[in-house]
Amino acid sequence: MSAARYDFAGRVAVVTGAAGGIGRAICDAFAASGARTVNWDRVSGETASPRAPRHVAVDVTRPETVEAALAATLEAFGRIDFLVNNAGFAGSTVPLDAYSPAEWQRIVEVNLLGTYHVCRHVVPVMRETGAGRIVNVASLAGKEGTPNASAYSAAKAGVIALTKSLGKELAQAGVLVNAIAPAAVDTPLLAQMSPAHVQTMIDKSPMGRLGTVEEVAGLALWLCSDSCSFSTGATFDLSGGRATY
Template sequence: MSATAARTRRAVVTGGLSGIGAAVVERLRADGCEVLTADIDPAADLVIDVSNGADIERYAAELADIDVLVNSAGIVGPNLPAWEVTPEAWARTIDINLTGSFLMTQAVLGGMRARGWGRVVNIASVAGKEGNPNLAAYSASKAGLIGLTKSLGKELATDGVLVNVVTPAVIATPMNDGTSDETLKYMIDKIPMKRPGTAPEVAALVSWLASDDCSFSTGAVFDASGGRSSY
């Protein structure tokens, strides 16, 4: 038995106050983890804008003690043709969805590597594989997150720290409240199951990726798309 086997696993879920993140929090708690939420929502355990390195630095001690990081914080960003997207809206989307996951991961890796066990699960999107029209910044941020996952998986493959990414299709959460009906219809029409997924369905996959049962998968892309993205 390793020295860490007796330790109650400690998890941080970014974006843990809503949608997929909230479902992951509930699921990991049911799995027996101690879970901290990290969110811009003031009700979070760690009040963090994930794109802000100084916010993250304030919780360096807590984050050094984390075994499982789930990067779920994200925004849709501009829902416009790419030629109408402002540089500011582009940068904000990349900063939160991609750089935020990178900064949070950096904050937990020292502790995970020292203890020889860790799980990082990134929540990307099928948009990062296929590119959704009128969501260029979002799609680019999620493609970047897939690339980051693949690099980290290889860098950490012999350290006991596994890094994987989930690519959901449209999931019924508050995130879609601001998405146009046209874009939502486009996304649901492309799903062979002809329905949005649910947050608990994604959380079930994340639960496995965060566990000891996931032991020979890293740097990999896991689908949760009702058959849309079967590659």
């Protein structure tokens, strides 16, 4: 088998939450295909690699930091071709009535409102250019609802609905907007969940394993490539066969 190859030379990819995990894998894949990459995150992550993305400090729950990051990115690169909204926070895995209101709200703020804040600032740039790709990292939890993860499930369901709405809004603007709905992926984010919760997710997969960050990155790059030309407002499952609709 051979993996797809892309030529993104001259393109600029912004990935939120790219200090590690899925976001960093997506940045690495873009860089390997010739794109210049920018990590919008609160922390820079590992920077020793020659392909390390440029870090611009961003807290996606604070729109003023997104606005500043956009200005800094445009000053440095002059354009944004691809935006991947990956920043996420899983929070606790407990029954709904056991969540503190503050944590429930924080999960929604990072996953859903963070995606909104970033899109609100980047979309006008892409609309003016008449081209662009936006990929929102949702979750199978947003489609199926995961027990003891009500806030995360609700937030990611919101990301899926936002993707559908924004995809329709921009359908004739040259900007495609799609989402990826992974099942459990082997990242540090799983450390926020109980081992029993993670094992339950694995057991639900017909393939009987976690997904990899490279597999998520591969789908993200296809969605940003010219090979994806007639899909917008769609959600692409990445679940090892677990997704049922």
